[in-house]
Amino acid sequence: xxxxxxxxxxxxxxxxxxxxxxxxxxxxxxxxxxxxxxxxxxxxxxxxxxxxxxxxxxxxxxxxxxxxxxxxxxxxxxxxxxxxxxxxxxxxxxxxxxxxxxxxxxxxxxxxxxxxxxxxxxxxxxxxxxxxxxxxxxxxxxxxxxxxxxxxxxxxxxxxxxxxxxxxxxxxxxxxxxxxxxxxxxxxxxxxxxxxxxxxxxxxxxxxxxxxxxxxxxxxxxxxxxxxxxxxxxxxxxxxxxxxxxxxxxxxxxxxxxxxxxxxxxxxxxxxxxxxxxxxxxxxxxxxxxxxxxxxxxxxxxxxxxxxxxxxxxxxxxxxxxxxxxxxxxxxxxxxxxxxxxxxxxxxxxxxxxxxxxxxxxxxxxxxxx
Amino acid sequence: xxxxxxxxxxxxxxxxxxxxxxxxxxxxxxxxxxxxxxxxxxxxxxxxxxxxxxxxxxxxxxxxxxxxxxxxxxxxxxxxxxxxxxxxxxxxxxxxxxxxxxxxxxxxxxxxxxxxxxxxxxxxxxxxxxxxxxxxxxxxxxxxxxxxxxxxxxxxxxxxxxxxxxxxxxxxxxxxxxxxxxxxxxxxxxxxxxxxxxxxxxxxxxxxxxxxxxxxxxxxxxxxxxxxxxxxxxxxxxxxxxxxxxxxxxxxxxxxxxxxxxxxxxxxxxxxxxxxxxxxxxxxxxxxxxxxxxxxx
Numbered sequence: 001x002x003x004x005x006x007x008x009x010x011x012x013x014x015x016x017x018x019x020x021x022x023x024x025x026x027x028x029x030x031x032x033x034x035x036x037x038x039x040x041x042x043x044x045x046x047x048x049x050x051x052x053x054x055x056x057x058x059x060x061x062x063x064x065x066x067x068x069x070x071x072x073x074x075x076x077x078x079x080x081x082x083x084x085x086x087x088x089x090x091x092x093x094x095x096x097x098x099x100x101x102x103x104x105x106x107x108x109x110x111x112x113x114x115x116x117x118x119x120x121x122x123x124x125x126x127x128x129x130x131x132x133x134x135x136x137x138x139x140x141x142x143x144x145x146x147x148x149x150x151x152x153x154x155x156x157x158x159x160x161x162x163x164x165x166x167x168x169x170x171x172x173x174x175x176x177x178x179x180x181x182x183x184x185x186x187x188x189x190x191x192x193x194x195x196x197x198x199x200x201x202x203x204x205x206x207x208x209x210x211x212x213x214x215x216x217x218x219x220x221x222x223x224x225x226x227x228x229x230x231x232x233x234x235x236x237x238x239x240x241x242x243x244x245x246x247x248x249x250x251x252x253x254x255x256x257x258x259x260x261x262x263x264x265x266x267x268x269x270x271x272x273x274x275x276x277x278x279x280x281x282x283x284x285x286x287x288x289x290x291x292x293x294x295x296x297x298x299x300x301x302x303x304x305x306x307x308x309x310x311x312x313x314x315x316x317x318x319x320x321x322x323x324x325x326x327x328x329x330x331x332x333x334x335x336x337x338x339x340x341x342x343x344x345x346x347x348x349x350x351x352x353x354x355x356x357x358x359x360x361x362x363x364x365x366x367x368x369x370x
Numbered sequence: 371x372x373x374x375x376x377x378x379x380x381x382x383x384x385x386x387x388x389x390x391x392x393x394x395x396x397x398x399x400x401x402x403x404x405x406x407x408x409x410x411x412x413x414x415x416x417x418x419x420x421x422x423x424x425x426x427x428x429x430x431x432x433x434x435x436x437x438x439x440x441x442x443x444x445x446x447x448x449x450x451x452x453x454x455x456x457x458x459x460x461x462x463x464x465x466x467x468x469x470x471x472x473x474x475x476x477x478x479x480x481x482x483x484x485x486x487x488x489x490x491x492x493x494x495x496x497x498x499x500x501x502x503x504x505x506x507x508x509x510x511x512x513x514x515x516x517x518x519x520x521x522x523x524x525x526x527x528x529x530x531x532x533x534x535x536x537x538x539x540x541x542x543x544x545x546x547x548x549x550x551x552x553x554x555x556x557x558x559x560x561x562x563x564x565x566x567x568x569x570x571x572x573x574x575x576x577x578x579x580x581x582x583x584x585x586x587x588x589x590x591x592x593x594x595x596x597x598x599x600x601x602x603x604x605x606x607x608x609x610x611x612x613x614x615x616x617x618x619x620x621x622x623x624x625x626x627x628x629x630x631x632x633x634x635x636x637x638x639x640x641x642x643x644x645x646x647x648x649x650x651x652x653x654x655x656x657x658x659x660x661x662x663x664x665x666x667x
Contacts, residue, residue, distance in 0.1 A: 073566035
């Protein structure tokens with residue numbers, strides 16, 4: 001049985017349904033990231049796990065114990081808030097020790113625990129200060145210290161890095177990952193940043209409008225998205241989603257896309273046997289930018305690489321890579337080429353399409369078909 | 371060359387600045403003087419012998435300085451029928467004001483806390499009704515309040531006056547605290563809940579220590595209003611519980627024989643002194659940015 005289990009969770013605010021039948025399960029020591037656009041219900045879901053919001057129906061189990069009706073303080077969880085929520089009238093040490101004080105831990109023991117946590121997070125020199133005297137990154141550390149000192153069964157993080165500047169965010173992200181690796185405590189982490197989700201998670205749950213879109217490892221979510229929303233949401237630049245048509249082509253099938261002022265582009269699809277059933281139908285063809293490259297940048301181990309000449313509309317050098325924009329099926333399509341490729345806008349250059357990475361969606365239901 | 375030009379420009383700017391500033395200050399001093407004139411008249415006449423006032427010049431400084439009117443107003447002047455001075459009434463006022471301010475402020479803080487952080491069905495209506503209480507004129511509550519005090523057995527007593535002022539002040543104190551706590555980050559309350567603090571613990575340990583500015587505002591407001599109240603004092607008190615405002619009125623209106631203006635002036639200043647002191651002392655605790663650092667600013 002999983003360590004944290006959420007089954008058929010519904011949450012209504014009056015007549016508005018915010019969470020619609022969420023089912024999740026995380027193993028002990030797992031790092032679950034709840035990701036989705038704002039208003040998708042991910043923070044509400046976290047709050048229901050914390051016990052800060054009641055649930056309408058369903059069940060939440062932590063380590064086999066149903067916690068639906070337990071007070072937040074009795075669920076053996078600790079939470080790091082987006083705003084850090086440090087008590088402004090207390091020093092850093094008092095902030096960290098407050099929970100223990102409430103539980104009646106003796107003073108000497110409290111001080112020892114605070115000192116230990118402060119050492120782990122390198123905030124020992126800040127213990128006597130008030131939150132107002134700390135920088136954003138320091139406040140973040142104190143907020144984490146307050147959670148760590150509790151040594152809970154589950155850590156809950158509510159967008160903890162969204163208030164930091166870009167560089168600090170990356171540093172703290174690494175630090176959180178390192179902490180998780182050394183503590184091996186189960187973590188549930190909410191973010192709207194898909195890169196944070198990819199880097200931190202052992203499992204990702206993608207939510208939209210209160211519905212769980214997909215639940216899986218970062219690798220599954222990235223490479224095998226269950227629907228167009230997940231495909232589009234995860235990854236930067238986003239996956240190319242091109243309206244196309246499936247046609248029988250000799251022994252196999254090919255995907256055909258219209259082009260402005262040129263013949264439709266036909267790409268042979270090798271390994272997708274299921275696609276044969278869709279011959280003659282319209283589909284959404286999905287291919288990530290890194291699967292569209294220059295010829296020598298293509299993955300040589302992939303048997304499904306197909307080359308084709310395409311018209312370049314825009315070239316965006318990004319340092320490590322150069323993004324090249326062409327137009328297929330009426331959509332802008334981004335390819336990722338090596339930065340030393342000399343590509344001129346409005347020229348026609350050969351592109352390599354790695355069709356082994358291709359995914360196909362039904363344009364009506366938006367679900368994955370192959 | 372460039373530096374010289376720069377210097378000249380700056381000098382002109384400074385000069386206009388000085389001129390404008392002088393004008394502003396002159397205007398401000400004029401208004402301040404005008405506003406302080408009554409206080410000046412009261413002060414100088416309260417330290418003159420009565421004869422000097424009778425000569426008719428209210429504005430002049432005292433030729434013969436005396437504190438006798440102050441002593442008289444405080445300890446010996448005729449109030450009603452007793453020659454007690456304002457002292458016992460002053461004490462009555464303190465015995466009324468301190469608990470009334472403390473209780474109404476504390477209850478207002480609790481109301482604000484519940485109305486913002488422990489929302490319940492119909493909390494908006496409750497707040498609306500409390501707000502409505504701010505607009506009820508004193509005169510309307512007189513008769514029902516008299517009946518209530520009679521039933522409670524508190525008529526004509528200091529606790530009765532405390533109750534009246536607490537009830538009447540609750541609308542205001544609730545309004546102040548509700549608006550202040552509305553901006554107080556709810557995540558702090560949630561963090562404290564997860565830490566295991568209960569309803570009152572959160573109030574005492576998290577909310578109240580962060581409420582300095584609004585407590586000062588509320589205390590000043592309540593203290594001034596309750597101390598200066600005359601209508602409730604004159605309606606609901608007996609001789610032994612009359613507040614100083616009522617005594618001052620009796621001092622001024624019921625003197626037999628000669629009108630001792632110097633004593634009246636001294637008494638009026640004495641009666642107004644506590645509110646002045648509250649302003650001066652509490653003003654120092656108006657610390658801004660007390661909340662800075664609680665959440666990302």
